[in-house]
Amino acid sequence: MNDQIDALKALQMALARLGYYTGAIDGLFGPRTDAALKAVAAEGGAIRNLKPPAAAPIGPMIFQGSARYPVDEIVIHCAATHPDWMRGQPFTAKRKEIDRWHREERGWRKIGYHHLIDRDGAILPGRAETEIGAGVEGHNRGVIHICLIGGAGSAATDPFDRNFTNAQDRALRGLIAAIRAETAITRITGHNDHAAKACPGFVVRTWINRA
Structure with missing residues (x-):
């Protein structure tokens, strides 16, 4: 079973x-x-949108947009929500609310992230991975954006488990492994590696190397 x-x-x-x-x-x-x-x-x-052009790298690769940018990076974000945000409501309602934020408050055409991970480790897709996301200003081509629910009040140097759950840790590692099986990921970074922000509320390179 x-x-x-x-x-x-x-x-x-x-x-x-x-x-x-x-x-x-x-x-x-x-x-x-x-x-x-x-x-x-x-x-x-x-x-x-997964058939690589003749000059593409050998091995599996995801391509984004009509220009077919090869996906080689994952950027991790947080929703900056409190642990009890929308408690008792289905995960799909949370995704709908984040989609509303991005459409109405930022003027984007849809949710900017490719994946969301809830407090219990559940994963929901946002944009298709073959679409260019909207996670980091000026740094979205060839990038898959993953957002963790939570992280309100976090600092850029917090340990992962101060703001997120063990279930999210396992789900994020599993999702990264699954993406790596589909495309040649060379970099995994946090939003705070590209901008002066606390998001995702931990140091990604430290978290990745934690045994």
Whole structure:
């Protein structure tokens, strides 16, 4: 049973990366998973935007936008929300609220992040990984942006577990590993590596190297 759930989670993650699936990565076959598979079938089973050009690096690679920028970096963010933010509401409602922030307050066309990770470790897709995100001003081409729910009042040098949960730690590491299997990631950074911000509320290079 666990093998079936893990296999379906992997399928949901792949569909989410391509922009077909917008539900939770939960390993449960529901209407969203069914609709995503039907959408793939309607396109003749084609995997969109993943065929590299002749000059592309050897190995798997994700490309973004019409210019097909190769994805080689992950940038980690936080939502700067309190631990009890929207407590009791479904994760999809939280994603909808962040999407509203980005549309109404920043004027973006949709949520800027590619993935969100909730306090319990649940993962939801935002933009498709084949779309250029909007996480760091002037630094979005070829980047996948991941946002952790939480981080209100954090400092750039806080330890990870001061603001985030063990479940988020495990989910973030697992998501990074899954992305690395699909594209040649050479850098994993935090928003604070690119701007004078506390976000994501910890030093990413220290967190990565923690055993």
